Amino acid sequence: MSRLHSGSGGGPEGPDRATRRAVNGEDTAKASAAGITGGAPPGLDALRVAMPADLAIRIMQRAGVADREYDRYATVDGPVTRLFVAYGRGAVTGSAPVEWYAGPDAFEEAHLHRTGRSALPTAKPLPGVVGALRTGRDRTLRYDYGGLPEAQRRVLEAVRAIPRGQLRPVGWLGREAGLPEATAAEVLAAVRASPAPVLIPVHRVGDETGRPVDCGLPPDLVGRLRAHEGVDEDRLTRFSADGTRYLGSDTTRIFCYPTCAHARRITDRHRVPFGSVDAARVAGYRPCRSCRPVVV
Amino acid sequence: MDDMPPPVTELLAADLDRGFAELVRTHGGAVYAVLLRLSGGPRDVEDLVQDTFLRAYTALRDYPPERRLALRPRAWLLAIGTNVWRNHVRTLTRRPAAEDGVDVQELPVKDGRPGPERRAEHTWERERLVAALAELPEHHRLPVVLRHIGELSYAEVAELLDAPVGTVKAQVSRGLAALRGKPQLAEGEVIG
Numbered sequence: 001m002s003r004l005h006s007g008s009g010g011g012p013e014g015p016d017r018a019t020r021r022a023v024n025g026e027d028t029a030k031a032s033a034a035g036i037t038g039g040a041p042p043g044l045d046a047l048r049v050a051m052p053a054d055l056a057i058r059i060m061q062r063a064g065v066a067d068r069e070y071d072r073y074a075t076v077d078g079p080v081t082r083l084f085v086a087y088g089r090g091a092v093t094g095s096a097p098v099e100w101y102a103g104p105d106a107f108e109e110a111h112l113h114r115t116g117r118s119a120l121p122t123a124k125p126l127p128g129v130v131g132a133l134r135t136g137r138d139r140t141l142r143y144d145y146g147g148l149p150e151a152q153r154r155v156l157e158a159v160r161a162i163p164r165g166q167l168r169p170v171g172w173l174g175r176e177a178g179l180p181e182a183t184a185a186e187v188l189a190a191v192r193a194s195p196a197p198v199l200i201p202v203h204r205v206g207d208e209t210g211r212p213v214d215c216g217l218p219p220d221l222v223g224r225l226r227a228h229e230g231v232d233e234d235r236l237t238r239f240s241a242d243g244t245r246y247l248g249s250d251t252t253r254i255f256c257y258p259t260c261a262h263a264r265r266i267t268d269r270h271r272v273p274f275g276s277v278d279a280a281r282v283a284g285y286r287p288c289r290s291c292r293p294v295v296v
Numbered sequence: 297m298d299d300m301p302p303p304v305t306e307l308l309a310a311d312l313d314r315g316f317a318e319l320v321r322t323h324g325g326a327v328y329a330v331l332l333r334l335s336g337g338p339r340d341v342e343d344l345v346q347d348t349f350l351r352a353y354t355a356l357r358d359y360p361p362e363r364r365l366a367l368r369p370r371a372w373l374l375a376i377g378t379n380v381w382r383n384h385v386r387t388l389t390r391r392p393a394a395e396d397g398v399d400v401q402e403l404p405v406k407d408g409r410p411g412p413e414r415r416a417e418h419t420w421e422r423e424r425l426v427a428a429l430a431e432l433p434e435h436h437r438l439p440v441v442l443r444h445i446g447e448l449s450y451a452e453v454a455e456l457l458d459a460p461v462g463t464v465k466a467q468v469s470r471g472l473a474a475l476r477g478k479p480q481l482a483e484g485e486v487i488g
Contacts, residue, residue: 043425044444044475051328055342056320062346063316063353070317108321118317 053123060120071117073107074125078133080228081221083198086111086119087126091144093117095196097221114195115146129199136164136229138199148193151179155190162204165229166259166291167236169208175295192216198225209240210259231259244273246293248285255280260291304369309361316353323370324349327377330446334381334438336430344384348377371452374442378456428475436471443468 060070071093073086082098084107094111101107104121111119132138138160145153158176162168173191174182194200194216202215203225212222226233239245239258247263248255250270256263274280277287277294287293304322308315324345331344352373356364429437442453443464450468454461 043421044440046422047333047425047429048325048329048445048447049332050325051345052342055328055345056324058342059320059324059346059349060317063350065313065316065353069311069313112318112321117314118321120317120321 051121053121056120057122069117071111071115071119072122072124073111073119074122074129075104076125076129076133078198080224081198083133085125085129085196085199087129088117088144090126091142092126092129092196092199093144093146094119095199097198132199136201138201141199143196143200145195148195151177151182151186152190152193154178155182155187156194156200159191159194159200159202159205162201163261164201164204165231166257166261167204167206167210167226167231168257168291169206169210170213171208172257172292173205176292188213188215201225204229208245210236211240239273242273243275245276246274246280248272248274248280248283253285254288255285255293256288257291257293260288262288262290305365305367308356308364308367308369312356312364315364316356319352319369319373320349323373326370326446327373330374330441331377331381333426333429333441333445334378335384340384344377344380347380348373351376351380368452370446371448371456374446374448375456378438378442425475432471432474436467436474439464439467440471440475444472 057072060067068089071086071088073084073094075098076083076085083095084098084101084104085095086093093115096107096110098107101110108119111117126141128140132141143156145156148156154177155173158173161176168176170184170187170191174180174184174187177187177190179187188205191202191205191213192215194202197216198221203212203217203222205213205215207213212219212226215222217225223233236258244258246255247258247260247266248271249262249266250272254262255272255274258264272283272285274283274285280287304315304318306315307318327348328341328345331348332338332341335341335344355376359367429440432440439453439457442448442456443450448456450461450464453468454464457464459467
């Protein structure tokens, strides 16, 4: 149940889905049905080792196959979770937490299914990915969204614009993506369709009070990612309880989302809570140009 | 089942380059593992694997789509790999200072490196198996490796080695008996 990878069509189901499929047509199916290891001394199967990293890619290069015909992928240790990160032609083509899959084979199969390209293992991650995971800023990366519709791409680009440690509601995403008429369900569907969750920070999407929404990541992972970025859930709970949606400063007369860097700097004495944009407007406040609680 | 990616032969028939990438992804490990055990050590195995796939690619280029679709890819690749390995051994024996194609580097060398006991035991067992496999005569080693590391069926091994299925089964079971800790018996069995 922790696999909420719906939408991107690559969610693995059940263990061993990938193992030994299409290995050699019927013959192998028969062979394994007959118990291929039945008469073998224990240990022979341990000699069925994988290729060394990058050998597959050297084979492709030696055969002279253009690199647009396949992707590479590496396992990257993020600060919160390990990820498979697939890439090709300088762009991320897919990524997901390692624990979502029964094994590398399952990730590779899901990738092939989604993109039509095989992902071959490499020891070398796409330059910039390790830094992006460490800093929580992925602006230097490029993404290849494949066949994703234009509207969904724009939503994901809006998600990428949410700064580390901050949260934005679904309605904000629709506006920023230039889709003001899109429903919350449509925007969330686009968020869940992300081919690279975690790397694209879908955990920073929340409801009007910042509470997590069904962004495609399991709730516990969202919690860990937010905690790692220093999101203060207790503070959010307090605001949520007393109906605070925005924070203004009576010195600047500007109002922000509560997690905006500017809002967090307002001292207690000058902080003015608002329950709605209208209330803030009536009080003579204008929206922040950084976090953009309304279109400015 | 309908969300499964298409099998590699369909991809090969539709698009040679993408299909070839999928061939490398799905069967590269088997080719590597088999050639590693045939050549006995990691020294030349990368070249052998690359040669195998290069030959496969060259052949596939000339195959019409129907023929690519009808391939049994693993058996086909391992047949190429076996030939590449045989050529390699022949070249080695023609040269001076050649070994018999078995790299002894991988035999147990160690003087008990410290570590978790269980792991050491496992490593030792594995190394013993590698050494025993390397000592098998070729007509036992090849069928055992193709059957149990390459995971081919007896019929496929028989076709590949151009031998009756019964003979292959006997070779495999003799090979396995030798591997079960009685490598000295294998020598006596070299009759043909």
